[in-house]
Amino acid sequence: MEMSRSFHHFDELHPWRDRQHMLECISAVAETADVMTFTFRSDKPAWFRYLPGQFVTLELPVGEEPVMRTYTLSSSPSRPLSVAVTVKAQPGSIGTRWMFDNLKPGMALKALGPLGDFSFVRHPGEKYLFISAGSGITPMMSMARWMADCAPETDVTFISCARRPDDLLFKSELEVLARQMPRLNLGFLVEGHEARHGWHGLRGRIDATKLPLLAPDFLERTVFCCGPEPFMRGVREMLKAAGLDMARYHQESFQPAAAPAAEELAVRAGLAAGTEAAKVSFTMSGKEVTAVAGQTILQTARASGVRIGAACEGGICGTCRVMKISGDVEMNHNGGILDDEIEEGYILACCSRPLGDVQIEA
Ligand SMILES: Cc1cc2nc3c(=O)[nH]c(=O)nc-3n(C[C@H](O)[C@H](O)[C@H](O)COP(=O)(O)OP(=O)(O)OC[C@H]3O[C@@H](n4cnc5c(N)ncnc54)[C@H](O)[C@@H]3O)c2cc1C
Ligand code: FES
Structure with missing residues (x-):
């Protein structure tokens, strides 16, 4: 890796503020037998702006379809020229295991974020x-x-x-x-x-x-x-x-809470047997589908071949954010979307269920 390319005076850099970035791996270090730390720099002359405790979602080119995985930035924003994630490969792991086996310095990954509320900056205390x-x-x-x-x-x-x-x-x-x-x-x-x-x-x-x-x-x-x-x-x-x-x-939580039973969700969403089924229109792909009772927008999209990126599938990571053009949904998120994003019309597809006909930009 060329040293001169990685050196910038701070005043030549701009802050990392887009929602999507390319991160270039600069080191891969084993912490324990099943944990590694991967460090990245931006592919642009940028410094990383995030809160200590926030996370990013990485797009991992595991197979024909990439998978998305969310990881906390274990690094500190006080050293803003690189970021790191520290990842544990559980038995049967697909995404993290791919990183262990394939991610090497010089490779670049797409990243979404940073996001998250789990920081003393958001919840300050005396001690x-x-x-x-x-x-x-x-x-x-x-x-x-x-x-x-x-x-x-x-x-x-x-x-x-x-x-x-x-x-x-x-x-x-x-x-x-x-x-x-x-x-x-x-x-x-x-x-x-x-x-x-x-x-x-x-x-x-x-x-x-x-x-x-x-x-x-x-x-x-x-x-x-x-x-x-x-x-x-x-x-x-x-x-x-x-x-x-x-x-x-x-x-x-690194794992979303178990979703309520499909029948309960269907009743809550007014989609129980006998009620009128909701139509979901995906405006970019031009598909219109009848939602199955209790299904999320993400599940409806998948069933009809519309691709919406998703990682946690529990309303935490924000990866599946899409614009809702019209209609109402019931959204049970876990912090993966900001209030002003909701006001702008965004929803998280993985935890939103239609409450009638809806149009989604996907
Ligand atoms: C906000 C947030 C922050 C996170 N931060 C980190 C982090 O800093 N470091 C980190 O290593 N992970 C973190 N995770 C978890 C990470 O996103 C993945 O879910 C986890 O690494 C499993 O992905 P995988 O590709 O290894 O396994 P997958 O391919 O998703 O799953 C393979 C198998 O492992 C099981 N499995 C999945 N997750 C777990 C688990 N946690 N415990 C036991 N079994 C499991 C699955 O049921 C499946 O059978 C975070 C998740 C969230 C939502
Ligand atoms: S996939 Fe994580 S919020 Fe929807």
């Missing part, structure tokens, strides 16, 4: 409790890196949980950050039965006994939690039972 499990550490890592660079006096207790000591992501970097941040307190927790000899940290799962040991003043803190759904549910219930003001609890 923070970050609590993560596995790859759920990525948004907290972005926030901690930003704080170390820009607000090192911030009071943070950071609890990172993993199955085994070897799975604890960024442990040594966090220890370096704790030397730069006098009020960053670290707690590492690994599940007991798999913890190796020589592990001196706490063992077991986070519970009402261990939490006060790691964060005695947790009730005074603004909490950010990210990890698998059962982990977050456990933390949420524990904090609620302990009396935390839940307005100070924030979580990020």
Whole structure:
């Protein structure tokens, strides 16, 4: 890679503000056996503007049809000339596995974003409790890196949980950050039965006994939690039972919540058997289809061969945003669309169901 091409004085750069970008991979680093960090720069002379904790959606050329996958930017906007994602390949993974096997420096990927609300910038507090499990550490890592660079006096207790000591992501970097941040307190927790000899940290799962040991003043803190759904549910219930003001609890889900049953959705959308079926017109592809009761606009589009890009399929990532030209939908999003986008007429196809005839720009 040519060094001179990558060097720009800051005042020659413009901010990253389009919704879609090409990102050029500049490094691929293994963090653990099943986690890698990929770092990218913009293909244009640009600096990256995003909030610590936000995510992007990458288009991965896995096969004939690309797949979209959403990843938190684990990097910090305080170092705005590159961005990084830290990704875990679960067994059976398609998208992330493709990155492990194929993504090398010099390759470019299409990216949508940044987006997301899971940031202390959006939910500021006097002091923070970050609590993560596995790859759920990525948004907290972005926030901690930003704080170390820009607000090192911030009071943070950071609890990172993993199955085994070897799975604890960024442990040594966090220890370096704790030397730069006098009020960053670290707690590492690994599940007991798999913890190796020589592990001196706490063992077991986070519970009402261990939490006060790691964060005695947790009730005074603004909490950010990210990890698998059962982990977050456990933390949420524990904090609620302990009396935390839940307005100070924030979580990020990497997997959309299970969708309500099709029959319930159909009834809610007024599309139960016997009611008049809604027509969905896709204006760009010139197709008009009768919606099946309870189907989303995305499902209707797919069934009729209209392509709308989608990643999370749960109203989180914003990838499936389309313009609704006319008609009404019931949209149950999870933060993947902004209020002003809704006002402009956009909807998220993956979580919108027609409430009558609609026209969609797709
Ligand atoms: C807002 C947001 C931020 C995210 N940030 C990150 C991040 O920083 N790092 C990261 O690694 N991922 C992150 N994800 C998750 C990521 O988008 C993918 O869903 C995940 O990596 C799985 O994609 P895949 O291509 O590996 O597997 P897929 O090809 O989608 O799935 C393959 C198989 O794995 C199962 N599977 C899918 N996801 C999971 C899971 N989470 N746990 C267990 N099994 C699963 C599926 O059921 C399927 O059987 C984020 C998701 C969201 C919505
Ligand atoms: S696909 Fe993620 S919001 Fe629709």
